[in-house]
Amino acid sequence: MKPAYLGIDIGSISTKGVVIDADNNILADSYLWTHGNPIAAVKNVLNELSRKMDASYTVVNTGTTGSARKLIGVALNAKVIKNEITAHAMGTLAVVPDARTILEIGGQDSKIILINNGVVMDYAMNTLCAAGTGSFLSSQAKRLDLNLEDFAELALSSNNPTKIAARCTVFAESDLVHKAQIGHSKADIVAGLCRAVVLNYLNNVGKGKQIKSPVVFQGGVSKNAAVIREFEKELGMPVHVDNNGHLMGALGVAVLCKDEEDQTPFNFNITDVTFETKGVECSHCPNNCEVICVYKDGILLDAWGNKCEHGTQK
Amino acid sequence: MEGVKIGIPRALQFYFYEDLWLGFFKNLGIETIVSPPSNKEIVKAGVAKSIDEACFSSKIFIGHVEWLLDKCDMIFCPRIENSAIREEYCTRIFGLYDLVRNTFPQAKILNADVNYLYRRREANAFEKIGEQLGFDKETSLAAYKNALAVAEEVKAEKIAQQDELLTADGAKVLIFSHAYNTYDACIGKEITDFFDANGIAVIHADIINEAEAKKLTKETYGKRVYWKVTAQMMGGLEKYRSKVDGIILISTFPCGPDSLFNELVLREIKDKPILSLVIDEQDASAGIQTRLESFTDIITAKRKLRKGGAK
Numbered sequence: 001m002k003p004a005y006l007g008i009d010i011g012s013i014s015t016k017g018v019v020i021d022a023d024n025n026i027l028a029d030s031y032l033w034t035h036g037n038p039i040a041a042v043k044n045v046l047n048e049l050s051r052k053m054d055a056s057y058t059v060v061n062t063g064t065t066g067s068a069r070k071l072i073g074v075a076l077n078a079k080v081i082k083n084e085i086t087a088h089a090m091g092t093l094a095v096v097p098d099a100r101t102i103l104e105i106g107g108q109d110s111k112i113i114l115i116n117n118g119v120v121m122d123y124a125m126n127t128l129c130a131a132g133t134g135s136f137l138s139s140q141a142k143r144l145d146l147n148l149e150d151f152a153e154l155a156l157s158s159n160n161p162t163k164i165a166a167r168c169t170v171f172a173e174s175d176l177v178h179k180a181q182i183g184h185s186k187a188d189i190v191a192g193l194c195r196a197v198v199l200n201y202l203n204n205v206g207k208g209k210q211i212k213s214p215v216v217f218q219g220g221v222s223k224n225a226a227v228i229r230e231f232e233k234e235l236g237m238p239v240h241v242d243n244n245g246h247l248m249g250a251l252g253v254a255v256l257c258k259d260e261e262d263q264t265p266f267n268f269n270i271t272d273v274t275f276e277t278k279g280v281e282c283s284h285c286p287n288n289c290e291v292i293c294v295y296k297d298g299i300l301l302d303a304w305g306n307k308c309e310h311g312t313q314k
Numbered sequence: 315m316e317g318v319k320i321g322i323p324r325a326l327q328f329y330f331y332e333d334l335w336l337g338f339f340k341n342l343g344i345e346t347i348v349s350p351p352s353n354k355e356i357v358k359a360g361v362a363k364s365i366d367e368a369c370f371s372s373k374i375f376i377g378h379v380e381w382l383l384d385k386c387d388m389i390f391c392p393r394i395e396n397s398a399i400r401e402e403y404c405t406r407i408f409g410l411y412d413l414v415r416n417t418f419p420q421a422k423i424l425n426a427d428v429n430y431l432y433r434r435r436e437a438n439a440f441e442k443i444g445e446q447l448g449f450d451k452e453t454s455l456a457a458y459k460n461a462l463a464v465a466e467e468v469k470a471e472k473i474a475q476q477d478e479l480l481t482a483d484g485a486k487v488l489i490f491s492h493a494y495n496t497y498d499a500c501i502g503k504e505i506t507d508f509f510d511a512n513g514i515a516v517i518h519a520d521i522i523n524e525a526e527a528k529k530l531t532k533e534t535y536g537k538r539v540y541w542k543v544t545a546q547m548m549g550g551l552e553k554y555r556s557k558v559d560g561i562i563l564i565s566t567f568p569c570g571p572d573s574l575f576n577e578l579v580l581r582e583i584k585d586k587p588i589l590s591l592v593i594d595e596q597d598a599s600a601g602i603q604t605r606l607e608s609f610t611d612i613i614t615a616k617r618k619l620r621k622g623g624a625k
Contacts, residue, residue, distance in 0.1 A: 067604075085608030119615045122587055123608060125601075208580065286355035 004057040006049070006266055007254030008042060008076070009087065009247075010034065010068035013107030013134070013220065015041040016250040017049050019059060024094045024255060028052035029247055038068035039075065043271045050268040059266035063087075063253030074294050074302045075275050079260045080253050089113050089120045091252030092216050095242055100212040103231065103239070105201060105221035107134045112205050114212075124205050132200030134220045136169050140176065140193055144186060148224070155191040155226030162192035172196055194226040198234055213237045218245040273297055282306065317345075318447065320424060321386030323378035324349045326371060326407055327394060329493035330543070333468045335390070337461030338440060342449055347386050349378040351499035356381055361595050363417055370566035370594050371494055371501070372406045372413070379414055379421070388424040389414065392439060395429040401542040404571055476521050480557050485613055486515040488554050490579060491564035492543055492572075493520055501593050502564050508606045514613075517558055519550030526553070541571045551579065559613040560587040567594035587612050 004027055009016040015038065017030045030048040034041045053059075063080030064073040065087035073081035082090075092099050093115070102113040110133050114122040126133070141151045155161075162184045165175040172193075179189055217239045221227055223246075231239045244251070276295040281288050293303040320339060322328060328335070328348070339346045349356070352374050360377025368376075379389055393411040396402045411425050424446060426439035437458055444454025480486070487509055489496055496502040496518060509516050520543070527549025531539055534552050539545035555561065563579060565572035576590055589609045591602060 083604045083607040083611070085604070086611040117619070119619055120608075120612050121616075122612070125605065286353040288354050 001058045002056055003060045003263070004053070005254040005257040006059045006062045007087075007091075007250040007252065007257065008045065008062070008064050008066075008072060008078075009084075009249035009253070010038045010042060010064065010066040010072050011106060011249075012067055014246070015045050015066075016247050017042075017045040018247050018250045018254055019049055019053055019057070020251065020254045021057065022258065024251075026244065026247070026251070027054060027057060029244070029250075031246060034068075038071060039275045039277070042072050042076070046268055046271050059268075060263040061257035061260050062266050063257045065249045065253045070304065071277065071292070071294060075296065076266075076270060077264070079262065079264075080256045082253050082256060084249055085111065085113060085123050085125075086120065087249045087252035087256070088218065089115060089252065090255050091248035091250070092218070093118055094251055094255050095244070095248070096214060096216055096240060099214050099216045099240075101215045103201070103206075103211075103215060103217045103222075104219040105133055105197070105217075105227075106219040109133060110201055110205050110219070112201075112209055112211075114209060122209065124207075124209060126205050132169070132197040132204070136172070137193065137197060137221060137224070140173065143173075143176075144180075144190065146186075146190070151190055152194075152224040152226045154187050155194045155224075156229065158185070158187040158191035160188050160191075161195045161230075162188045164189070164192040164196040172200075191226060194224065195230045197221065197227055198230040202234060211235055211237075214240055216240045216242065216245075218242075218248055220246065222246075275301075318388065319345045319347060319386045320388050320390050321379075321382030322346055322348045322390045323375055323382060324351060325375035325378045325498070326410065326494045327392070327403075329497055331465075333465035334458075334461050337464050338443075338457050341457035341460055342444065342447065342453070344447060346390075347382065349381045351503075352377070352501070353499065357500050357595060367568070369406055369569050371492070371498070371569070372410070373595065374498065374500065375410065376413070376417060379418060383418065383421060388422045389418075390424045390443075392425055392443070393427045393429075395427070396431070397428070397436070397542055399430050400538060400540075401430075401545070402540060403543065404541055404569075406570075470523075472521050473523060476517060479515050480517060480554065482515065484513070484515060485617060486517050486558040487613070488517045488519055488551065488558040488561045489564065490519045490547055490551055490561055490576075492547070492569075493518075495564050495566055495593070496520075501566060504602065505562065505564060505591065505606065508603070509610075512610055514559075514610065517554050519547040519554060522546065522550040522553055539575075544571045544575050548575065555583065555586060558586070559617060560589065560609060562609075563588065563590040565590070565592050567592050587616070 004019050004021055007018050013034060015032050015034045018026050019028045020026055028049045030045040032041055032044050062076050062078040064078045065082050065084055069081050088102060092102050100115055104111045109126050111123060111125045113120055138148060141148050162179050165171045215237060222241050228239055228241055274297055278293045280291045280293060282291050289306050291303055291305040294301045356377035357374055359380045360373040363376045364373040382389055391411050391414050393408055394403055395408040415423060426442040427434045428436050428439045440458035441451050441454045491502055506516050527546045530549040530552040531545050539548055563576045565576055580588060589605060
């Protein structure tokens, strides 16, 4: 039996899974929508992975990342539960070992990670504002009656992007409507939107950060060729986009799993087990902590969310 | 005044004057009640009673006052404008007395002014407070002086403890934040708890000898920093920055002084990882956890790298 490592990245929009061998080669991968149900999404991802996997490999360790990392980590008994920043950096370095800057624009958040000598030196995430993220682009595409694939293609056909106020999503949206009403062509507006996303990103998340080459661009928005073009124009350096860019978080935790000494073969039958979660408001003190309880086949597995010792698991 | 009970909100100024205030009332034999650490109920009450533009910390203060209203005879809320000429508190702090008076017209407030521009010194204020409680000047002044001496001792002890922590091996982070944010159960505590749980020592920029802080701030920035508390923190930043692995800025939305000085810190300091966290009433601890976790990964990785290089 050859050892393999499983990494799962459960994001707000999509759930990604990879299985790698000891040399970081991807043996199987899966990319599905989360649809607001992380546990169901992970089960589907696991089903797909086990179908795609070569039977001569055994998964010996599991890692999770993404916003549901803790929930899924507990459910799958994962050895590594890592935040997205570290996971993405590790995954990217496995593919582009000399990467210095990672730009990431996801469904609801965006981040920048600066790397030196293979170690994360600094990072920033969008703060109170979700302007310039994937959900902004997709809602604007809907407004313009375009699907996301045509969106990029149409944007690339324009050489004269319309200037769109990029400071804030709300302003950008009203500006877009205004520009359309005064007669700018759809192609120019769409190109302008892609440019607005780039400018917004560089002025918010990337503010004050020194972006050094090689630059790697990830997240759902990195599939948009027009946004890549705008990044290259703005930064004056090539921007590398890997076909597997969306898998980097999952790949990162899988890579981190390799360092874990304690190995337990992973059972894909877990997809037959029912997991249930319950959010309970603890009523023992005025904090009313929201306690999340995870049940495996009806038995309480773990609970968290408590801020004090009063919290009880019901 | 026999049997009077003074309520003290556990917010804002309390974190600067805890030992002095409690010591003063204790010396006079006056009973006090301090509101509990902030909780959701207090925050909710404070947010409901405050204008939107107020900073989160001052909203919390109002919540603490409301909690105390039916549990004491008087609310202690002095109007402290400065602590010496040109050492100003922020407007939110010196406006507190008037804010409380107008928010809770029914409340009895124990007040005294501290404003060095008008020669209303701290000692005079405590005489006035004593007077309102039926004590003569000498008694009040003696109670104040004793409490002040004890408070200074406690402060010196804290500084000594921190100095010891600084020489210890192991990862350290510097918290650059107002005391009323750092120690509040609904603002900074979650952050310092995280570092405690991960075995990372927490150093506080505002725990520093005042005279030393003043000197360092002036040397580094050339000019006096307008706000007293910020000036103290800037001094601490200069003193401790080379001895820590990273810096955490905690601010409540929308803080005036922080909007200026946190930006300055972010622009000036390039040799240390800095994490800036802005807290408001929108509860979003998931985002903070992710940022803290990755920040910890960075400082741990950097330490490993340095150790590897030294070998």
